[in-house]
Amino acid sequence: MKDHIKQKLTVLPDQPGCYLMKDRQGTIIYVGKAKVLKNRVRSYFTGSHDAKTQRLVGEIADFEYIVTSSNIEALILEMNLIKKHDPKYNVMLKDDKSYPYLKLTNEEHPRLVTTRKLKKDGGKYFGPYPNAGAANETKKLLDRLYPLRKCRTLPDKVCLYYHIGQCLAPCVYEVTPEQNEQMVQEITRFLKYGHKEVKVELEKKMHKAAEELNFERAKELRDTLGYMEAVMEKQTMMVNDRVDRDVFGYAYDKGWMCVQVFFVRQGKLIERDVSIFPFYKEAEEDFLTFIGQFYLQKDHIKPGEVLLPAGTDAALVEQLLDVSVHIPKRGKKKELVDVAMRNATMALKEKFALIERNEERTIKAVEQLGEAMGIPTPYRIEAFDNSNIQGTDPVSAMVAFIDGKPNKKEYRKYKIKTVTGPDDYESMREVVRRRYVRLLKEQRSLPDLIVIDGGKGQIAAAQEILHDELGLSIPVCGLAKDEKHRTSQLLLGDPPQVVPLKRDSHEFYLLQRIQDEVHRFALTFHRQTRSKTFFQSVLDDVPGIGEKRKRQLLKHFGSVKKMKEASIDDFLALSIPKSVAETLYNKLQTK
Structure with missing residues (x-):
């Protein structure tokens, strides 16, 4: 310390x-x-x-x-x-899932719309719904019951919705504020407290229409009632009071926590949110932090009530959220909390089981690779790949896989120093020499296997340095690609021979991952190097721009493309003399 x-x-x-x-x-x-x-x-x-x-x-x-x-x-x-x-060790919920809501817009003639964005625009939001289908079905039902305006902008003449009785056509006919307000209140009542009252009213209207021998109207109302029942009875009633509430449950083990949030709307469980993350202090305190962060997310609006498990500081949460917070001791609400807790425990167990299974599968692939190659199990594998375009800006890269998994702290990048022109073999000799001379000097651990992204020539170049020059007996293999640039063959030995591997085996997939990763890493590094070289070459012929100003411009703009978009004033803001700024600007416009 x-x-x-x-x-x-x-x-x-x-x-x-x-x-x-x-x-x-x-x-x-x-x-x-x-x-x-x-x-x-x-x-x-x-x-x-x-x-x-x-x-x-x-x-x-x-x-x-x-x-x-x-x-x-x-x-x-x-x-x-x-x-x-945004500290890297803190739990921060990600907006990777947004739920649909129904919204009554705050306009002279309101509309009912579905949305995934919650805005402070004076509109009334209802939800969340488990998916777009559930939200749209409910909206479709309400459109049949309440003829609010449908068009975003009012047209010059009535549209189809007017003719099918789903709009009062404020574009042509007068619709009073009182009419709109009544429909808004009835929709709000429907969405907050359920459809039972509306059902009773529709039944009365249906019977009245039948008594008046208006059988067509009675049939319309009967169909609407049937559709309403089909939409609203798809979910089982959990609690009879129809209060919107969120139910929290959590479990923790081995430094990991799972929190499950059940969304109960109009007495029905419509959806849940699952979060699994590492925690570093007291579980109860991290749980409180999670609750606070949960409602900071733009897609989570606070309900009328929050239910929490025993042992939680309900008074603190109530003070924080400014909603009713309870720890139920019995009945349906207690059952809901218990279900959320059980689900959290099961989700955590499932995560650990999957981790163990994946680790077992990966280790087995490493062991089977060693068996297929006739070498000791290669727990540490290092792979190399060269990258250049017709010999320009040649680079190489190395990735390390330990126990079959990439260890990015061990990745290394190399700019080729001793080779001119496109010479893959000499580039491979240089990089292998630099890597393992350094490891020997620093007395660090050597790999169990070296993988070369290439064929017999690259393998021979690496073996020459390792075996003949450095006296190391590390196995070297190569990964050849087919005409579609996919991993096709594993080459091993001196001279290299094909090692038969099934293309659907775990060990083949492991080699494929290694080859794809080292190729990606090398290519990314080459693009960065080439971009930097091009950036500097553009500036070479500009009088008044030396190495110091090149670094300043590179740091500020990052690329030639961004620099081309800059104005003379942008260059002057970096304390570049006006004459130099004008020359630079004119040269960039001709590129």
Whole structure:
């Protein structure tokens, strides 16, 4: 532990607040809250931790803290700090799923529309619905019952909706504010409290039409009733009071947490949201943080009531959300919370089972690859690929796979220094020499297998350096591609021979992943290098632009394309003399 951290730990206050963990660059990597800052922050630097927390603590180079007057203030501050700084070790919900809503627009002649975006535009939103189909079915029903305006802009004449009785045609006929307000209130009542009252009213109208011998109208109303029942009775009633509520349940194990949120609307369970993420402090506190963040997302509107499991600080959540919050002890509501908790536990167990299964499958592929090649199991594999266009800006790249999985911290990039022109074999010799001379000097671990993205010539070049020059006996194999540029053959030995592998085997898929990854990494690096070279070459003939200004322009604009879009004033803003800026601008326009 660093001395300055030891000193700061001794003066921590025993008050509530937030703490911000920083890495060596001063970047905030984790934000947390605590009822007692002194106890919580010290806990990171004492005692034993799981692997994930050890990784976090290993990156902490400094910390700050902010004292608050209460726990609720600390919770709100924590949410805002996480949103502002986006620390890599914090849970941040992603807007990767948006639910559909029904919306009554705030216009002179309102419309009922489906939307996935919640805006502060004065409209009334209802939902969420489990999918677009459910939202559209409900809207279709309400369109039959309440003839609100349908067109986005009012046309000059009545449209089809008027003729089928689904619009009062405010484009042509007068529709009073009172008429619109009545329909808005009835739709709101329908969506908030259910369809039973509307059903009774429709039945009365149907019987009255039949008594008046208006059988066509009676049939229309009967069909509407049937359609309404089909739409509204698709889901089982969970709670009879028709209150919109969100039900939370959670489970945690091995440093991971799963939170499930059940959306209950009009007494019916319509959808759930599942989140699985790592946590680093007390599970109960991370659960509270999750709830606060959940309603910061634009697609989550607060319901009339929130149900929480036992042991949660309901008063704190109620103060935070400003809605009714309960921890039910019995009855249907308790059953809902229990179901959410059970689902969270099952989802977490499923995640661990899948992780174990994938790891077993990957390790087995590595073992089977070793058997097929007649070598010890290659737990560490390093792969190389060269990239250039007709010999220009030649580069090479290396990726490392450990236990069958990519380890990106071990990836390396190489600019070819000793080769001129397109010479794949010499480039391979240079890179292999640079890589393994360095590993030998630093006495670091050597790979169990080296994979070359290429054929017999590249394999021979690598073997020459490893076996003849460095005296290493690391197996070297090559991956040849077919005419469609797909992995086709595994080559091994001296001279290289084809190793028979089934194309649908796990070991073949492993080699395919390795080849695709090293090719991607090398190609990306080559594009970056070529772009930088082109950027600098464009500037070579501009008087007044030396290396320092080249670096300044590259850092500011990033590419020639962005620089071509710049104006002379943009260059002047970088303290470039006017004559140089004008020359640069004119040259870029001719490129």
